[in-house]
Amino acid sequence: MAEPxxxxxxxxxxxxxxxxxxxxxxxYLGGAFPRSExxxxxxxxxxxxxxxxxxxxxxxxxxxxxxxxxxxAFGGWSxxxxxxxxxxxxxxxxxMEGRSAQFAAELxxxxxxxxxxxxxxxxxxxxxxxxxxxxxxxxAQVLGASNPxxxxxYNHSAPEPTGVVAVFAPxxxxxxxxxxxxxxxxxxxxxxxxxxxxxxxxxxxxxxxVLATSDLPGGVVNILTGRTAELAPHLASxxxxxxxxxxxxxxxxxxxxxxxATTLKRVLRPDPAPDxxxxxxxxxxxxxLETKTVxxxxxx
Amino acid sequence: MxxxxxxxxxxxxxxxxxxxxxxxxxxxxxxxxxxxxxxLTTANPADEEPLARVAVSGxxxxxxxxxxxxxAFDTVxxxxxGRERGKYLFRIARILQERSRELAVLESLDNxxxxxxxxDVDLPLVAxxxxxxxxxxxxxEHAGFxxxxxxxxxxxxxxxxxxxxxxxxxxxxxxxxxxxTVVLKPAETTPLTALVFAEICQEADLPPGVVNILPGAGETxxxxxxxxxxxxxxxxxxTEVGREIARAVAGTDRRVSLELGGxxxxxxxxxxxxxxxxxxxxxxxxxxxxHVCCAGxxxxxxxxxxxxxxxxxxxxxxxxxxxDPLDKNTDIGAINSAxxxxxxxxxxxxxxxxxxxxWSPACELPERGYWFPPTVFTGVTQAHRIAREEIFxxxxxxxxxxxxxxxxxxxxxxxxxxxxxxxxEKGSRMLWTAERLRAGVVWSxxxxxxxxxxxxxxxKESGYGRxxxxxxxxxxxx
Numbered sequence: 102m103a104e105p106x107x108x109x110x111x112x113x114x115x116x117x118x119x120x121x122x123x124x125x126x127x128x129y130l131g132g133a134f135p136r137s138e139x140x141x142x143x144x145x146x147x148x149x150x151x152x153x154x155x156x157x158x159x160x161x162x163x164x165x166x167x168x169x170x171x172x173x174a175f176g177g178w179s180x181x182x183x184x185x186x187x188x189x190x191x192x193x194x195x196x197m198e199g200r201s202a203q204f205a206a207e208l209x210x211x212x213x214x215x216x217x218x219x220x221x222x223x224x225x226x227x228x229x230x231x232x233x234x235x236x237x238x239x240x241a242q243v244l245g246a247s248n249p250x251x252x253x254x255y256n257h258s259a260p261e262p263t264g265v266v267a268v269f270a271p272x273x274x275x276x277x278x279x280x281x282x283x284x285x286x287x288x289x290x291x292x293x294x295x296x297x298x299x300x301x302x303x304x305x306x307x308x309x310x311v312l313a314t315s316d317l318p319g320g321v322v323n324i325l326t327g328r329t330a331e332l333a334p335h336l337a338s339x340x341x342x343x344x345x346x347x348x349x350x351x352x353x354x355x356x357x358x359x360x361x362a363t364t365l366k367r368v369l370r371p372d373p374a375p376d377x378x379x380x381x382x383x384x385x386x387x388x389x390l391e392t393k394t395v396x397x398x399x400x401x
Numbered sequence: 402m403x404x405x406x407x408x409x410x411x412x413x414x415x416x417x418x419x420x421x422x423x424x425x426x427x428x429x430x431x432x433x434x435x436x437x438x439x440x441l442t443t444a445n446p447a448d449e450e451p452l453a454r455v456a457v458s459g460x461x462x463x464x465x466x467x468x469x470x471x472x473a474f475d476t477v478x479x480x481x482x483g484r485e486r487g488k489y490l491f492r493i494a495r496i497l498q499e500r501s502r503e504l505a506v507l508e509s510l511d512n513x514x515x516x517x518x519x520x521d522v523d524l525p526l527v528a529x530x531x532x533x534x535x536x537x538x539x540x541x542e543h544a545g546f547x548x549x550x551x552x553x554x555x556x557x558x559x560x561x562x563x564x565x566x567x568x569x570x571x572x573x574x575x576x577x578x579x580x581x582t583v584v585l586k587p588a589e590t591t592p593l594t595a596l597v598f599a600e601i602c603q604e605a606d607l608p609p610g611v612v613n614i615l616p617g618a619g620e621t622x623x624x625x626x627x628x629x630x631x632x633x634x635x636x637x638x639x640t641e642v643g644r645e646i647a648r649a650v651a652g653t654d655r656r657v658s659l660e661l662g663g664x665x666x667x668x669x670x671x672x673x674x675x676x677x678x679x680x681x682x683x684x685x686x687x688x689x690x691x692h693v694c695c696a697g698x699x700x701x702x703x704x705x706x707x708x709x710x711x712x713x714x715x716x717x718x719x720x721x722x723x724x725d726p727l728d729k730n731t732d733i734g735a736i737n738s739a740x741x742x743x744x745x746x747x748x749x750x751x752x753x754x755x756x757x758x759x760w761s762p763a764c765e766l767p768e769r770g771y772w773f774p775p776t777v778f779t780g781v782t783q784a785h786r787i788a789r790e791e792i793f794x795x796x797x798x799x800x801x802x803x804x805x806x807x808x809x810x811x812x813x814x815x816x817x818x819x820x821x822x823x824x825x826e827k828g829s830r831m832l833w834t835a836e837r838l839r840a841g842v843v844w845s846x847x848x849x850x851x852x853x854x855x856x857x858x859x860x861k862e863s864g865y866g867r868x869x870x871x872x873x874x875x876x877x878x879x
Binding site for chain 2 (some may be wrong): 251256354361
């Protein structure tokens, strides 16, 4: 991590002008924005090394609280109609669009990219929500089946959400990558505990503010900022986590997959060369689904 | 009417089976002696008489089999057009039908399950599974896994002893249909039908190396799972071994599918058709001596009808006939092994020790062999071991509930999530319940039904991946 550096910032403000109000970047747990229970924070620097803000340094206890919040939210969220989940995801896109400038500025700082590239990444992230909003009431028809069994039985298979998914967000794509891993998880009714990109967590916290104002029930997405390597082992071995997305787990991915075996969590291994701008398709969404098959006799 | 008819013995003839003295691994199209030089004896659990000596395959045999499977994948089976692969599977399905009585008798001899089940359930489903997947072989681009789905390569497959040949079919048929080649290890106590299946592969002129069968025990399985030359591990068996496998493949590119244990809840609501429910409870827990991962081993009965249901259930259980697996009248056969019998006894003892009340019908057990009478525990709480642990035997734990919410909460109160049953005459209540059960298969007003077109597999610690239907292709396609 870069050490905190003196903040040169813009030119000193004349004493008559208004002083800007800075934002405190906090965690997003169960729909609220607490600081870490540990009281810890860590400095976040721009791509150029300038100090941007202090982010909460989440602890093991925060991770456990996040899992509890996600579990609590699971029944309600998975029980919503698919149409309603789609509406809410689309609302997330609307809210994000309205904050495009803020996201673009944060991305430009975080990634050291130009304004045009940052705006393009934000636009793609907004569109990714729209894409998954549309899946919410369609994947069950694509992935489900009516099964022609040899006997007088109605037999039907339908996908259902796996449960609580721990998502380690990509380290190198702090907004588009982040949205690309969250949206497919929650579109189908899962709830998520997300560990934001360690060096560039600020877009994730701003996304949390978008989620909090999009009618997404509290606890459906919980966002932790901090050290991925510190938080990940606790989430990988937590018995109430049903699945892991190891996209941003880095070198720890193997150990985490091994830890996940103890409770047979579903594990999505990291793609060695992900392209977050590519058409996401249905694979990621399908990975966090179970198939339930229901039989019933047919008779008079 | 306490009197029931006595049944004259009606044993199926063993003469349809001709056993060899010794069975060797089937590698690259031929039975060749295991490099280990070690053998185990597989015995009939109904009388403890030895059936045959079977080689214990070791690491060198795993090497040879994986190399043969790789060669067959690269040179023959991978490049072969799907329609031709499919025809091999159709051919195998036909031979399985032709030799089904022989295989049913052999399965009953080696496993101890009643001939009524091997003849009417196992073998018809085995052939049907090959027919079903045979037809997929040239239609994979229509299966919803992309325009050009590719096989993974060599699949390592490990199967259990409870449905030996059926589990082989569930593993091999979809793997071959999708263009993979396989190395399969049958269970230590039930290797014989898999080795006859190897003969069927020869009879079908299946190219050498496409199917390799390695009999052996736990070490053989471990060597196969650890082998870096495979692209896929498919396992059916205990949750404990499933965890071991998930750990072993962590960090590799190998894909895994696991079909593990269960503690299925069978929920009976107060409006259920009771006689049908009793039949379903009986088949749910006593089918195949309860050696069924998806058994309905926890009966959840609505409190208001418990007093009416339980006497009917006991009366029905008193009519079950336990004994010679080859007798066509037998309902309950032998426990598969001495080790499994010990485990069932241990858990049944814990039920009594922890305060549940056990009941079994007056039931004479044969003197030789491994036997356990059908047993029902009442007064079971959710904390009891018999309500939490998979017994894998003919032991039913009865719990009660008052409201549908309580039924669902109790049903889901387990780390497993393989199967569940719902008995009610009200459609909306059935669907409400089925929607909330965290289980991969829900049987409503029926139980323990299987079909090659119907996806099967678990939630939570019952494993991941599906076998059967279009869904079953995914485990073997990249």
